[in-house]
Amino acid sequence: MKNRNLPSGTRDEFGVRAEMKENITAKLFDLFKQRGFSKLTTPILEYADVFKPLNLTNYRPYQLLDEQGEALVLRPDLTLPVARVMSTTGVELPAKWYYSGDVFRVKKQLSGSYNQLTQAGIELVGYASLKGEWECLKIALEGVRAAGIDDWTLELSDARFVNDVLAALPIPEPTKNALKQALFAKDLSRYKQLCKPLADTAFEPFLNEWPWLFGDFDKVIQVVDTLPEITALVPVITNLKQTAGFIRTQTPEQAVFLDLSIPSPQSYYTGMAFQGYTQNSSDYLFSGGRYDELLTSFQQVKEPAVGLAFDTDALVDRMPEPASTEQSLIYFEADQWQLAETTLNKTPNSTFCLADSLEEAKRIAISTNRKLIDLTEGR
C-alpha cells in the first residue's frame, strides 16, 4: 500500500507557502490583465509531438498512451501549447495572452528536485518590434517588484550573438562548432586549445575574454568593442544598448547584466533573451525572449513572437515571508450568527470557532495561539 506516500519529486503545499504562492499568482494576473492580456488555459495532457522542439536536457516528460496508442505527456512547457493554439484556431494577430499552470518534468530520482513546477507568463504574438521585448521586460520588472523582491539582477543576452561572431572567425567550420561547444560548456581548457590558431589576430583580445563575457552591461560592451567590425552584430548590439537604456529609464536602480557567452534557452529563440536572478537563488525568477521560429513547428508561416514566464516557485522561495499578525477566534452561540458575521467582517484576520462549548473554544484558542473573542460573555 502506498496510500501514505508521495511519488518521488512531488510535494504538498499548505499554510504560509501556499498562501504566498496564491498571492503572487493573483498579483501577476492583475498585472497581466491591467496591461490588456487575455487568459489562455491549455490542458495538462497533450500529445508528445507538441513538445518536439524542446531541448530536454536534464529531464524527461511523464508519458502515457491514449486509446489509439499515441504518446501523451503531462506538459513539460507552457509556451509550445500557446503556439499550438495560435496556429490551429485562426486567432487574429497580433494577440496577447497570459497563462498560469503547472509543468511536469521528471528529473533524476532521489536528487532533491521537484518534478511539478508552477509558471505564470505571457506571450505576445504578431509584434516584430523591439517594443515587444520592452513590454515583456516592463512586466518582468513589475512582477518581481510585486513579489517584494528587491536587489536582483536582470540579465540580457541574444541568441544571434555567438553565431554572428563565429561566422566572422577565419577558421574552418568544424573548428567553429567545437569552439562553440567548448564556449557553451565553459570548458576553459579545451576552449583555450581551440583558440590557438587565432592568436595574434584582431580577434585575440575578445577571444581571451569570451568565456567570461557576462556581468555588468557596460563592461561586457567594452569587451565587445574590441572586436573587429562585424556587420551582422550592429543591430544586435544596438538593440541591447537601447534596451539597457530603456530599463535604466524605467527603474534607474535596477542592476542590468549582459551575458554573450551562453546558448539561447531553446532552439526556437531568434533574438534577445532575458532572465532574472538574485544573489542567493538557485533558479531563475523568470526567463523569456524573442522566438520568431516558435510557430514553425506547427505551420509553414513564421510569426514574430516574444514571451516571458515567471517561475512562481522561485519567486515564492525568494519572497519575504509576511509578518505574523494577531489572529482571532470568534466564539458564539448558534442564535448569534448575525452578530458573529458582523464581528467577522470588522475584525481583520479572524475566523469562526465552530466548537460546541466555550471550554472547547478556549482550548482551540490556546493550541492555535489565537485571541478568543467570546460573544457569549454575559449571556
Place this chain on the structure above:
Amino acid sequence: MTIKIALTKGRVEEQVLPLLEASGIDCSGVRNKGRRLIFNEDPNFQIILVKGPDVLTYLNNSSVHIGIVGSDILAEQNNPQYAMLDMGVGKCRFVLASTRDFNPQQVRRKIIATKYPSITKRYFQSIGEDVEIIKIEGSVELAPLIGLADAIVDITETGTTLKENDLHVYAELQPVSTKLVVNRLAVKQYRPEIKTFISNLQEAQKTLGV
C-alpha cells in the same frame, strides 16, 4: 563572500590539495581533518569532503558553488554544470578489457560488466553495437574471470590490476581526469571570486608543473 567547494574525498583530495594550497587557499584543516567534514580555515572558502557521485548532487541543488570531481563521474551522471578547468591530476582512462580468449569481433550480443553503465552504453552505441550491460559495484575485474560477463568497461591508471588478473585491453575509451565544475548560476552570482580562483589555480598548475 564565501565560496563553497565540494571536494571528492580520497585520492582526488590528496592530488588536488597541493594545487589548492599553491593557489593560496588555507587547507590546514583538511590536512589534519580527523573526523571533520566541513572546513572553514580559509575565510574566503568553505570546503566540504564528499563522495564523488555526491559532488554533483550538491552542485545541482546549488548547495555548493564549485565541485572537484573525476570526469568519469561527470560523464556517467550527464553533468549539466560547467566543467571549467581540467585540474591536470587524476589522469587515467576507460578501457574495454577481458581475458585473452575474448574475441571482440565475435558475432553475438556481448555481456559487459561495469560500474559505469551510461559510459558503456554510449561507447557501444558509438561503434554501432548493442550489448547487455551488468552493473557491478566493485572488483569489476572478476566478472570475465568468473564467467559473469564477456568483458568489462573500467577505469585504469597504470593497468597493473588488469595485468595481475591476466586481463587484456581491447579498446581505449575516453580519458579521465579531475575537473573543476562550477554551478551555472553561481558563476554569474560570484563571477569575480570564481574568475580569480580559476586563474590562481591555473598559475598553481604552472608552478607545480601539472
